[in-house]
Amino acid sequence: MHALCVAAALLLGGCTAPVHHTPVSLSPSATAAAPVVLTHAVTVTFDSGYTRPLNAGSRWTHVGTVAQGAVYRPVGDVFTVEGAHIHEAWLVLDKDQLVGFYLPAERGFSPLRTPLSLHLQNQG
């Protein structure tokens, strides 16, 4: 019962863990790339427990690279990660694995605990 009360207090009190990120340098793409399309929907679960869908058909454009991989920004939409606060986020892919997120406002990298396989296809 006590544990339940503590859990409820944490939940209602907004004591969710922050989104951890480390500073990273984004090397922008030299040329504007054509958007790629996500062929299969996936749901991303963050360490905080929050989830976000990545919809099939969503379009992403390669904007550069960070040490952890290639960075893709959503086209015509927004994507965020959520912990104690919400952060705009772009995908970071190592080959076809989603390994984390680039937080443009913080210029930081937030890793995904378990990489997710993503299927991105060139448009057209």
Place this chain on the structure above:
Amino acid sequence: MKSILNLGAIALLAALTGCAASGPKFAEQQAITPKLSADQGRVYFYRVNSMVGAAVQPDIRLDGAVVGESKPGGYFYTDTSAGSHQAGTSTEATNNLSFVLDKGETKYVRTSVSMGLMVGHVKPELVGQEEALKEIAELSYIGKAAK
């Protein structure tokens, strides 16, 4: 007894109505909204009309400065420099949203009430343009009068 209930219902209705935003609707206001200057970005803040937590109406801060209020059924916008920004609201807890804004870009931030211990929390979240424009269409402008 019946008249007491009626009075209570009227009082409740009056209280809830007083919580909701009033002002010109989006389409009407857009006609007189100044064009965004090329060197700035625009951020729309809005909150859909709901009776849930309607009395909780905290200030909305952008980079620490109050730019408006989170009011059910209301929207406003603010023009600001390109770059990194942080929007936030505070009740018993502070909820922040960080995002970037490009020159000439428009972004949309929806605030919504979630459960708190004593007072509801008001969370700002980034919303895609398509979804935001559908929701804002029904809302009332609560920002400064256009010059």
